[in-house]
Amino acid sequence: MSTVCVHGLGYIGLPTAAMLANYDHEVYGFDVDTELTDRLQSGDVHFDEPGLRAFVTQALNSGQLEITDEVVQAKYHIICVPTPFNETAKEADLGYIERAGSAIIPELREGDTVILESTVPPGTTVDVLQPILEESGLSAGADFALVHCPETVLPGNIISELQQNNRIIGGVNGLSTEAAIRLYDSFVEGNIRTTSDATTAEFVKLIQNTFRDTNIALANEIARLSRDYGIDSREAINLANEHPRVDILQPGPGVGGHCLPIDPWFLGQNSDELDLIANAREVNDNMLTYIMDLLRDELGTLSGKKIAILGVAYKGNVGDTRMSPGLELARQLQVSSEETAAMADGGVAGAAISIHDPKVDDATLSLESLEATITDADGAVLMTDHDEFKDLAASEFVDAMREPVVVDTRGMLDMDEWKDAGTTFCRI
Ligand SMILES: NC(=O)C1=CN([C@@H]2O[C@H](COP(=O)(O)OP(=O)(O)OC[C@H]3O[C@@H](n4cnc5c(N)ncnc54)[C@H](O)[C@@H]3O)[C@@H](O)[C@H]2O)C=CC1
Numbered sequence: 374m375s376t377v378c379v380h381g382l383g384y385i386g387l388p389t390a391a392m393l394a395n396y397d398h399e400v401y402g403f404d405v406d407t408e409l410t411d412r413l414q415s416g417d418v419h420f421d422e423p424g425l426r427a428f429v430t431q432a433l434n435s436g437q438l439e440i441t442d443e444v445v446q447a448k449y450h451i452i453c454v455p456t457p458f459n460e461t462a463k464e465a466d467l468g469y470i471e472r473a474g475s476a477i478i479p480e481l482r483e484g485d486t487v488i489l490e491s492t493v494p495p496g497t498t499v500d501v502l503q504p505i506l507e508e509s510g511l512s513a514g515a516d517f518a519l520v521h522c523p524e525t526v527l528p529g530n531i532i533s534e535l536q537q538n539n540r541i542i543g544g545v546n547g548l549s550t551e552a553a554i555r556l557y558d559s560f561v562e563g564n565i566r567t568t569s570d571a572t573t574a575e576f577v578k579l580i581q582n583t584f585r586d587t588n589i590a591l592a593n594e595i596a597r598l599s600r601d602y603g604i605d606s607r608e609a610i611n612l613a614n615e616h617p618r619v620d621i622l623q624p625g626p627g628v629g630g631h632c633l634p635i636d637p638w639f640l641g642q643n644s645d646e647l648d649l650i651a652n653a654r655e656v657n658d659n660m661l662t663y664i665m666d667l668l669r670d671e672l673g674t675l676s677g678k679k680i681a682i683l684g685v686a687y688k689g690n691v692g693d694t695r696m697s698p699g700l701e702l703a704r705q706l707q708v709s710s711e712e713t714a715a716m717a718d719g720g721v722a723g724a725a726i727s728i729h730d731p732k733v734d735d736a737t738l739s740l741e742s743l744e745a746t747i748t749d750a751d752g753a754v755l756m757t758d759h760d761e762f763k764d765l766a767a768s769e770f771v772d773a774m775r776e777p778v779v780v781d782t783r784g785m786l787d788m789d790e791w792k793d794a795g796t797t798f799c800r801i
């Protein structure tokens with residue numbers, strides 16, 4: 374068993390630290406956010422993920438996981454810090470990685486291994502992290518091991534996927550790769566694949582998420598095409614998927630979360646070759662305009678109208694609102710140029726928004742009960758596929774709404790039933 378210092382205790386670092394501790398490693402969970410480390414020390418897990426609280430509690434109670442606000446010496450350092458996309462500069466913000474690397478320097482010893490798990494543009498491990506770590510006077514590959522091992526877990530199923538998913542390990546040399554394999558082998562039940570360099574591992578992670586984003590864009594474009602032919606896109610996609618070599622994903626309100634909408638751009642950081650991939654991003658982002666057009670088709674201008682948004686988590690059954698289509702729709706409805714033009718004519722600015730989400734706990738969002746959200750609404754848009762929304766009752770909407778215009782972006786509700794109940798119903 375080894376000593377491990379995990380840098381960054383968010384969606385990835387915390388489950389990883391708990392997993393390693395529950396497999397008997399001596400784990401130090403480090404985060405720069407001291408409010409967070411205080412909470413975690415008392416077992417208070419700060420985000421919702423099935424089974425995580427018990428998993429972390431087990432690790433803390435066993436004494437194998439210690440939460441710390443200082444970097445400690447360890448045989449393995451695993452970096453799980455954020456890598457946001459800087460919209461203005463159109464590039465990855467690698468500042469968190471740089472600071473994590475700098476913080477490791479004083480604690481780095483010969484024979485240690487540094488693993489970068491954060492999702493990064495190709496070349497980051499070697500071009501950005503390695504020079505920082507080598508300021509210690511030690512050489513990557515010779516004195517310490519350095520690898521990229523991307524994380525592929527799906528929020529909502531993190532603990533199981535941490536064990537079950539295949540891993541890809543790309544070291545700066547063979548010895549580095551071997552050192553990382555020894556750690557992951559202790560808890561990974563999937564296959565461990567290796568590449569001869571870190572950049573390939575970085576690239577592979579990005580093309581996995583890009584594949585999914587591009588496939589969803591195809592589904593979204595199919596949904597728009599289907600409407601022009603008066604057919605149901607979901608029925609068409611399900612039938613198309615009967616073919617043994619066709620597997621189209623589901624259309625929806627666009628792609629949220631902090632990975633799929635940004636990772637494709639990382640591929641273009643040092644290349645001018647993004648074409649289909651960039652267009653796919655645009656198709657997905659434009660789904661919000663499409664939804665607003667669907668509402669306008671039924672309601673005319675949205676100025677002064679009350680629009681109920683059901684779901685601001687970025688996807689079903691999670692509480693995460695990062696890059697959420699629901700929140701972005703709320704923002705665009707309030708400021709859209711068409712509605713602002715109406716204001717210049719003496720009308721009312723934007724639409725009035727009410728939001729309901731049974732999974733999100735965020736005091737800044739003025740979330741309301743379902744009843745309050747739909748009462749006197751002119752339109753309601755189902756944005757997130759939470760299980761709770763499967764049981765929505767059409768009659769409740771007809772009774773409560775001023776104009777029962779309902780847009781189901783997730784294909785969750787029974788179209789015939791909702792139309793028969795008296796709603797003006799459309800679905801993506
Ligand atoms: N959340 C997900 O589903 C997945 C995320 N990833 C990638 O993993 C990385 C981490 O993502 P999340 O865990 O979601 O982020 P997060 O935002 O949930 O957590 C990151 C944590 O790192 C801490 N931190 C920031 N700078 C630090 C530093 N210098 N030293 C120590 N701690 C520091 C923050 O305070 C925060 O608690 C990102 O690159 C992300 O793209 C990869 C696969 C899945």
Ligand SMILES: CC(=O)N[C@@H]1[C@@H](OP(=O)(O)OP(=O)(O)OC[C@H]2O[C@@H](n3ccc(=O)[nH]c3=O)[C@H](O)[C@@H]2O)O[C@H](C(=O)O)[C@@H](O)[C@@H]1O
Binds near residue numbers: 585589624628633687
């Ligand atoms: C290739 C892949 O499946 N990547 C996963 C993805 O996690 P994430 O939760 O972001 O993915 P997701 O479930 O596809 O959801 C992303 C967005 O796409 C939307 N979505 C998803 C599937 C679909 O058929 N249609 C659709 O519109 C979701 O509603 C959501 O808004 O990105 C994660 C990451 O890299 O952070 C990665 O670890 C996960 O394995």
